[in-house]
Amino acid sequence: MELSPDLLRKLEGLAKIRLSPEEEALLLDDLKRILDFVDALPQVEEVAEEAALGRLREDIPRPSLSQKEALALAPEGEEGFFRVPPVLE
Template sequence: MELSPELLRKLESLAKIRLSPEEEALLLADLGRILEFVDALPQGEDLEEEAATGRLREDEPLPSLPQGEALKLAPEAEEGFFRVPKVLE
C-alpha cells in the first residue's frame, strides 16, 4: 500500500480531524514505519508451521498452592475465604 497525501486526507476525513502540514509530514512518516513493521511480521502460513513443529510447551498439571498459603497472601481473609470489598449494592 502506497502512502499518499490523498490517502492521508481521506484518513483525516474519516477521523474528523484537521492536520497542519507539519503534522501531515510526521504522520506520513509514522504510518510508513508502521506499515514496514507490519510487512516484516510473519504471515499466517509461517505461524501454522511454527505451531506444527511443537514449539509450544505441553500443559503439565502442578500442585495447587495450599489454602492456608494462599490466604496468607490475601489482604483480608474470613472463614477460609478471601474477603473482598462489596461491589453490588
C-alpha cells in the same frame, strides 16, 4: 499499501481531525514505518509447538475465592454474575 498525502487527508476526514502540514508529514512517515513493520511480520519464523510448550508453566489449580466471596467484593451483582454498566448504547 502505499500511503500518499491524498490518502492521509481522506483518513483525516474519516477520523474527523485536522492536521497541520508539519503534523501530516510526521504522521505520514510514522504510518509508512508502521505498515513496513506489519508487512515484515509474515517473514518472522514461527516457533515450533513443542518449543513453545516448553516455555509455558504447568497449569496447576490453586485455591481461589468462591463465587459468593468474589461477588461480595463487587460493587453490584445479579443472579450470580457481576453486573457492569453497558458498554454500548
